[in-house]
Amino acid sequence: MAAAGAATPCLHLIFHHHHRITATLRPFSAIHHHRLSLLFTRNKHRSFSTSPEIETPRAGRSGSVSSPPVQTVDYVEKIDVNPPKGTRDFPPEEMRLRNWLFNNFREVSRLFGFEEVDYPVLETEALFIRKAGEEIRDQLYCFEDRGNRRVALRPELTPSLARLVIQKGKSVPLPIKWFAVGQCWRYERMTRGRRREHYQWNMDIIGVPDVTGEAELISSIVTFFKRIGITVKDVGFKISSRKVLQEVLSLYSVPETSFAKACIVIDKMGKIPMEEIKKELISIELSNEAIEDLLEVLSMKSLTQLEEKLGGSGEAVGELKQLFSLAEKFGYSEWIQFDASIVRGLAYYTGIVFEGFDREGKLRAICGGGRYDRLLSTFGGDDIPACGFGFGDAVVIELLKERQLLPEVPLEVENIVCSLDPDLQGAAAIVATVLRGKGQCVDLVLENKPLKWVFKRAARINARRLILVGSSEWQRGMVSVKILSTGVQFEVNVDELE
Numbered sequence: 001m002a003a004a005g006a007a008t009p010c011l012h013l014i015f016h017h018h019h020r021i022t023a024t025l026r027p028f029s030a031i032h033h034h035r036l037s038l039l040f041t042r043n044k045h046r047s048f049s050t051s052p053e054i055e056t057p058r059a060g061r062s063g064s065v066s067s068p069p070v071q072t073v074d075y076v077e078k079i080d081v082n083p084p085k086g087t088r089d090f091p092p093e094e095m096r097l098r099n100w101l102f103n104n105f106r107e108v109s110r111l112f113g114f115e116e117v118d119y120p121v122l123e124t125e126a127l128f129i130r131k132a133g134e135e136i137r138d139q140l141y142c143f144e145d146r147g148n149r150r151v152a153l154r155p156e157l158t159p160s161l162a163r164l165v166i167q168k169g170k171s172v173p174l175p176i177k178w179f180a181v182g183q184c185w186r187y188e189r190m191t192r193g194r195r196r197e198h199y200q201w202n203m204d205i206i207g208v209p210d211v212t213g214e215a216e217l218i219s220s221i222v223t224f225f226k227r228i229g230i231t232v233k234d235v236g237f238k239i240s241s242r243k244v245l246q247e248v249l250s251l252y253s254v255p256e257t258s259f260a261k262a263c264i265v266i267d268k269m270g271k272i273p274m275e276e277i278k279k280e281l282i283s284i285e286l287s288n289e290a291i292e293d294l295l296e297v298l299s300m301k302s303l304t305q306l307e308e309k310l311g312g313s314g315e316a317v318g319e320l321k322q323l324f325s326l327a328e329k330f331g332y333s334e335w336i337q338f339d340a341s342i343v344r345g346l347a348y349y350t351g352i353v354f355e356g357f358d359r360e361g362k363l364r365a366i367c368g369g370g371r372y373d374r375l376l377s378t379f380g381g382d383d384i385p386a387c388g389f390g391f392g393d394a395v396v397i398e399l400l401k402e403r404q405l406l407p408e409v410p411l412e413v414e415n416i417v418c419s420l421d422p423d424l425q426g427a428a429a430i431v432a433t434v435l436r437g438k439g440q441c442v443d444l445v446l447e448n449k450p451l452k453w454v455f456k457r458a459a460r461i462n463a464r465r466l467i468l469v470g471s472s473e474w475q476r477g478m479v480s481v482k483i484l485s486t487g488v489q490f491e492v493n494v495d496e497l498e
């Protein structure tokens with residue numbers, strides 16, 4: 001290292017809070033000596049920390065600009081190489097698996113005629129504030145931005161969809177059939193190693209009031225499962241309707257505002273003690289009588305049993321029957337079962353609700369969805385009947401692992417191009433460009449490497465062909481092509497490469 005006082009310029013990295021790094025070129029002599037020893041100490045495993053007394057002065061600190069001061073350090077320590085708590089990196093193998101999964105999401109959505117959409121990961125907090133006591137609200141990853149706006153990382157995609165549908169207004173013809181695959185966030189203070197982000201696949205139908213909508217959505221998920229090798233032996237769907245609860249509660253003059261709250265409480269059954277559930281139901285003005293009746297209905301697993309209780313003329317039974325009848329036509333009857341205990345944990349569902357579960361009962365719900373006919377008016381828009389589902393990226397991967405159905409997704413670069421001489425690096429670039437122009441994937445060897453190294457790399461990237469650029473062939477406008485599966489080798493004119 002240059003001696004202190006010498007005028008050797010050095011890259012001076014300043015790590016700021018809020019993930020900003022600035023780099024300035026300063027002469028070494030300008031840096032205080034005791035800090036110098038902390039520059040580029042890459043092998044010392046000191047943890048990175050900020051030093052509050054070292055701050056860059058910022059304009060307006062005394063009042064006019066109210067964003068928080070940015071803390072800086074002017075030494076470089078080895079950073080924590082792990083991603084932030086609860087988040088994941090996707091190195092190449094994981095990224096290939098993720099792309100495989102997402103491609104299946106996308107291909108199935110397109111099979112059903114849905115259009116892809118996306119929204120910002122960051123939304124205004126107000127979009128996600130509902131007053132029904134949902135878990136999603138308690139875990140909202142929200143904060144104030146530097147312009148004092150309350151914002152949140154989206155915990156789900158449906159509110160953004162609703163926002164966009166209202167924004168588009170009458171300019172979009174109904175029904176809308178949209179799908180999205182997006183990262184969603186949650187923030188739990190108590191993180192028992194739990195993840196804070198996941199990707200969710202959503203399909204939504206806006207403008208269809210009939211259960212044909214829900215039937216179509218379930219059909220698309222069944223299609224997806226089949227495509228990835230998951231069968232009716234592995235998973236099923238439990239289906240109910242919130243109208244079942246509505247019809248029971250309507251017998252007991254329960255306030256309208258208690259309905260969503262009751263659903264959120266009931267969704268916690270099996271997760272918290274029954275005594276807690278009852279207490280919470282009493283606190284939202286349900287009588288003991290109503291609670292008893294509710295619990296009786298919630299235990300029902302057959303539609304005939306439900307019909308005996310509620311009668312055959314109500315909407316709940318009617319819609320459920322229609323859905324089971326449509327399932328026969330779609331061909332997925334075996335995949336679905338009525339289960340009155342399914343209510344789902346989101347406040348906005350109004351009708352049919354469903355969830356995908358693994359039949360071994362080891363995993364959390366794989367996906368879930370339902371009808372939400374009144375969400376738009378909660379944002380000040382005109383209501384349009386709607387239904388949709390969310391399908392996370394994590395549980396299905398666990399299931400595939402469990403069933404040993406996880407695919408090998410190999411890296412596939414068809415061609416590896418290599419010059420046999422440093423002077424032919426340009427020629428190799430020409431060859432690679434010709435091939436890429438014809439849509440062929442090429443890994444171009446960018447340094448002079450021994451052939452042994454090239455073969456090893458070819459094997460790693462699963463190349464089918466090795467293209468060698470040697471001087472005698474190149475002088476004739478030719479290259480050597482070796483088919484790696486057979487070892488067959490021949491010469492080809494550069495323009496005739498396919």
Ligand code: 4HR
Pocket residue numbers: 155156184185186195196197198392
């Ligand atoms: C989850 C939900 C919402 C956001 C982030 C995560 Br991880 C897990 O179900």
